[in-house]
Amino acid sequence: MDRNKYTPRPRTASASARRAAVVGGGVSGLLAAMDLQAAGWQVGVYDAASSWGGCVGVHEVAGLALDSGAESFATRSSAVAELAAEVGLAKNIVAPDPAGAWVWLPDGPVPLPRTGILGIPSDLQAPEVREALGASGLLRAALDAKMPASVGTTEAECSVAELVRARMGRRVLERLVAPVVAGVHSADPEVLDVDMVAPGLRAGIREHGSLVAAVAAQRSAAGHSGSKPGSAVGGLVGGMHTLVAALVARLADTGAALHPGHAVTAIRRAPAGAARHGAGFPSRWTVDWAAGPDTGSDTVELLVVATDGPTAVKLLAPELPELLPFAPAPGPDIRLVTLVVDVPELDSKPRGTGVLVAPQTPGIAAKALTHATAKWQWLADSTGPGTHVLRLSYGRAGTAADAVRLTARPEDERQLVATALADATTLLGVPVTGDDVLGADIVRWKGALPFAAVGHQAKVAQIHALAQRHPGLVLTGGWMSGNGLAAVVAGTRRQVRAVLDSVGDGVSTT
Ligand SMILES: Cc1cc2nc3c(=O)[nH]c(=O)nc-3n(C[C@H](O)[C@H](O)[C@H](O)COP(=O)(O)OP(=O)(O)OC[C@H]3O[C@@H](n4cnc5c(N)ncnc54)[C@H](O)[C@@H]3O)c2cc1C
Incomplete structure (x- = not known):
């Protein structure tokens, strides 16, 4: 510094x-x-x-100093960037790779719309939104603009799921919002307070007339112009x-x-x-x-x-x-599995910056995978071509027990690394095996995410x-x-x- x-x-x-x-x-x-x-x-x-x-921890994996917890910050406000500048890190603030992330739905992967908040889209015409929702889902989502602003905004308390289902329908909830909420908050949108995780959104509906317009207004207030994809997060060189x-x-x-x-x-x-x-x-x-x-x-x-x-x-x-x-x-018990692997096929960033997994997706236990070397150029520069950092997270609050055991017993931890390799192979579409692993670490976050x-x-x-x-x-x-x-x-x-x-x-x- x-x-x-x-x-x-x-x-x-x-x-x-x-x-x-x-x-x-x-x-x-x-x-x-x-x-x-x-x-x-x-x-x-x-x-x-x-x-x-x-x-906001750090751990060493395969000789690399990597974030062991938070690895980015939301750019919906300037709070974190201002703080970073105040402590001398202004020049280290970076945006992630513009490739964006994917969402893995029960019927397969689609690009994650980049114009939303919590997965709620601000532009129903965006090709990724159309692809994720299909014609019937889009029709239902469009009703949001036609219904009174009072729908979802008059109750004193409201879950993320109640608001999205009432205004835009089940498909937006299940195919866009649930994977993002699981990835970011490790929680089920049915139980999450919308006013806590998306402050101002319900007031925005009352002001702008619809949920889609409220999301667009919040994004543009944060400097993302209208429906144009902008980076919702920033990072720091070095982590x-x-x-x-x-x-x-x-x-x-x-x-x-x-x-x-x-x-x-x-x-x-x-x-x-x-x-x-x-x-x-x-x-x-x-x-x-x-x-x-x-x-x-x-x-x-x-x-x-x-x-x-x-x-x-x-x-x-x-x-x-x-x-x-x-x-x-107490918050959920989360496991973060970090793998440093030697897999040159991953240089092509097959799933952009990573994948969020829709709950109840058969055959995949992870709730999210971050392809860190695809997301952050500074990290790719430090590993060099062919070497990749993958972060897979496990554990959700407010949902049925996970398919993986999250105890600290060595046999369960070995099993978790094996599960992470299998999940990475499926999610990235590229074989990632034990032989490719240069280093692996499991970080346990117990109750760290407030619920x-x-x-x-x-x-x-x-x-x-x-x-x-x-x-x-x-x-x-x-x-x-x-x-x-x-x-x-x-x-x-x-x-x-x-x-x-x-x-x-x-x-x-x-
Ligand atoms: C795995 C993971 C990934 C995340 N990724 C992101 C991300 O990419 N972007 C983002 O914006 N946010 C992310 N978050 C959330 C973000 O990191 C937190 O919201 C934020 O760091 C919380 O800061 P805090 O100081 O409130 O709490 P904490 O970071 O939880 O700090 C609380 C501190 O209190 C200490 N403590 C507890 N009990 C005692 C005691 N009795 N005496 C003394 N000390 C005590 C603990 O040791 C701890 O250091 C992530 C969180 C986790 C767990």
């Missing part, structure tokens, strides 16, 4: 700075820490894991984990106290005056931590909890029992209201802001700004 690119030079907390603690060092926690530090607070960041970044490295470097530079491998075990409200500069401050919090055999505690005036939802509620419940009814269900069941957005609003009754407390992260880096970055900054507005910057007034 080029540290000279930092502009403006952030403020380093002074000796008289007020103190804040951030629990959780995923992107949300690191960003909250960076913004608080820049506002003059002296911040300590605690993460249970030995490495930073949470879902998304370089953003984490840059955030951590920024925090270290500005004097934040970084505590990896420190699991926070309890959060307590501290007695008045316990924080160093706490006299007269409305709230003081003590975090207890454990790092191997060592334990300790830290008392601060401002507390950010940026863990997953179930952990946040568990930690805060002794002091805020009113949070308990809002405890979210935004119908009604989640209303719950989040109530949780915010609850947290606001405790000045100096911020609850943030994917479970509060929505899944995905774009939502997490924007939400975290909003929440930190709100707390700074209420408690002021970090310069001690005592």
Whole structure:
């Protein structure tokens, strides 16, 4: 990372700075820490894991440093690109290969329409939409433009499936939306809160008269012109984990106290005056931590909890029992199988940047395959011709048990790699065998993706209201802001700004 690119030079907390603690060092926690530090607070960041970044991890496979979790960000807003620029990575922002992805339907593969949001098309005339839906599916989808804007928009809560089925019909739901939702959210659209995963879409229907028009308007607001395919995601040369490295470097530079491998075990409200500069401050919090055999505690005036939802509620419940009814269900158990293979036939990018698999597709256990070396030119440049990186993901929430066993037993993991090779062969139409494998790794993401069941957005609003009754407390992260880096970055900054507005910057007034 080029540290000279930092502009403006952030403020380093002074000796008289007020103190804040951030629990959780995923992107949300690191960003909250960076913004608080820049506002003059002296911040300590605690993460249970030995490495930073949470879902934005890195692993080494066949000598390559690869993203082990998130590998791109949505470009529907500029939040992530702005953050990347702020930490000196502007020149590393890239678009994926324009070839686009495919969707594997029960009757075979078709190109995935590139003009949609969550798989909902913005242009019914696009050839890929026609191919995926067929004549009857298209006719039904076109009714969307003729029905009243009230359809799907008057209910207080609505699932993705209810909205799409009501306005555009079953074929759009099953053949376009379900595979995208499974690939991105590891969830079934029947149970996913549309207002959480596609904020503003229902309001857009009321404004523009139809779902198709609402999708087109959101895309064009994000800079994708009308029905023209534009890249819905961006990436960083070197991988998304370089953003984490840059955030951590920024925090270290500005004097934040970084505590990896420190699991926070309890959060307590501290007695008045316990924080160093706490006299007269409305709230003081003590975090207890454990790092191997060592334990300790830290008392601060401002507390950010940026863990997953179930952990946040568990930690805060002794002091805020009113949070308990809002405890979210744990997210799905996901396995990401990364294969680095020597298969020159894949140089032709047979399925573009990858394939999303429609649920209940016979013979394929994966829910998605990303052909990473086809998607990212910088990665292809680093592997050279003939060598390819494939990422296959397994595990869906809210659906019947998967066809693959997701335990960590070695025999199940060996079986999962074999399944991934078979799935890659089918999905890419090119034999990919054990002999071609230069390296393989399985990463287990347990409960890492927040599960935004119908009604989640209303719950989040109530949780915010609850947290606001405790000045100096911020609850943030994917479970509060929505899944995905774009939502997490924007939400975290909003929440930190709100707390700074209420408690002021970090310069001690005592
Ligand atoms: C496999 C996978 C692929 C993804 N791909 C994409 C993608 O391509 N694009 C995209 O935009 N989004 C993607 N996402 C989603 C995105 O990564 C997340 O929305 C985002 O990174 C969440 O950030 P966060 O900081 O809220 O939470 P997390 O990253 O989950 O961080 C929470 C942190 O809290 C820590 N923690 C938990 N308990 C404690 C405790 N008791 N004490 C201290 N620390 C604790 C954890 O160790 C963790 O580091 C993906 C997610 C996964 C799992």
